[in-house]
Amino acid sequence: MLSIFQILFVCFILFAIFGVVQKRRSGDLGPKGALFWVLFWIGVGVAVVWPESTAKIAHIFSIGRGVDLVLYISIATLFYLLFRLHIKIEQVGRDVTTLIRKMAIDDAKKSLKE
Amino acid sequence: MFIAIVPAFNEAKHIFNVVTRLHPHVDRVIVVDDCSTDNTAFLAKEAGAFVISHGVNRGQGASLQTGHVCALDLGATHVLHFDGDGQFDVSDILPAYTKLKESGVDVLFGSRFLGKDSNIPFLKRYLFFPIGRLINRLFARVRLRDVHNGFRILNRKALLHVVITQDGMAHATQIPALVQRYKLQYIEHPVLVTYHEFGQGLRGGVTIVRDLFMDRFIR
Structure with missing residues (x-):
């Protein structure tokens, strides 16, 4: 079950991705930039919804x-x-x-x- | 045509005398007024200089480059960099100009450490200058006795190569660096410097290093 914080954050991320798509369509953002920001926000989304996933990656780097x-x-x-x-x-x-x-x-x- | 370029920012106290004294030694005097808040531009014009006024303060390096562009346009064969605060002695010009021509080099750098007895503040002589020399060697790869001396003479060939992009005080390191890069010939020549004020302090030095570092990342 997602907490309120997680729900709010996921909404924010969806909003951000929507913004990136719009900027790409209007030509303000290049294809590479758009891909970077979409992947970035998806990464943030994964970290918010499954916090333990960051712990797994952290362990790889001995953090x-x-x-x-x-x-x-x-x-x-x-x-x-x-x-x-x-x-x-x-x-x-x-x-x-x-x-x-x-x-x-x-x-x-x-x-x-x- | 031998043109003197005088970068000036709020130099109302000295500029009239500097320009008047320069006239007998050069063919033309260009004063680049870097958006002074006093009447520097007016006084320079009164003294007979060709005045170029920056609408926004951009720094000494930017002013010198403005002078370069204008001097090239006017058909200069040689240009002289001369500070507007009256710290230099005009009697150094002719010997320096003659030496540059006779030795066949492209650039002459004035030096406070080659015989003439300038009243250099203690802190500058024994702390700031040695650090400055080290920085110059690091960034410009040039061994100059006097690091940041505003007295220089450049011939037209040097003028075409030395394009100053360092708007602030870091131009004093950029100029020797460009001289080195384009394999221009240079010499140092003793000049007298009379200190009216301390000039570059520690903070100014830090800004210069920052500007030189950032320059490496700017296209």
């Missing part, structure tokens, strides 16, 4: 509890995503510089002609 495994993976993923985000911000910063440079030079040339 005591399934919850710990999930925690470790979550932290590693979060760090990675943060790093990616940081790089993206740097790239955007450089694009901004290119734009500012072009505008500044164009303005300077214009004022020289006047």
Whole structure:
């Protein structure tokens, strides 16, 4: 019998998968990205409905509890995503510089002609 | 055409004098005003500089690159990097320019440690600079006596290769790294630096290392 927490979480996962499918249809998400996110949410679903399954995988990696495994993976993923985000911000910063440079030079040339 | 590029951010106190003193030594002075909140741009223009104003503050590296793009456009054969805070001495320009031409190298890096007696703060001389030299060797693979000296002369060939993408202060490591990558010839030349303020502190140094590290992951 599923607990209230599990039912709510499964509903959330179904909602998330529905969102992924919609994004794929509208073209916002590529086929690889869509597959990754569907598999990710299915994985989360399995871990929520059958918590002991994470314990089994954890044992393979010599980690005591399934919850710990999930925690470790979550932290590693979060760090990675943060790093990616940081790089993206740097790239955007450089694009901004290119734009500012072009505008500044164009303005300077214009004022020289006047 | 020998063009001086002066990156300036809130340098109203010094910029007029810097530009006025530069004029007799170069053909043209470009001041890149990096969105100053004081009247740096106005004073630079009054002093006779060609002023380019960034609409948003982007950092010293970005300002230098803006100067590079403009100098190339104006047909520069050589460019001089010269700080806007009055820390350099204009009497160093001609000897440096002559040395660059006579030795046939592409880039000249100014150095505080080659004879001229600059009043370098103690902490900088004995702690920050040795660390900086190590970082330079690590990221740029260049052995320079003076790590972050804003006095440089580049010829047109170097100007075409040295495209600065480090918007902040890490450009001072990126420039020698690009010189090394494109196998440009370089020399160091003694210049005098008069410190009006401390400049880069420990925090600035950490930011530089972070920027250099992140650069490895940016396409």
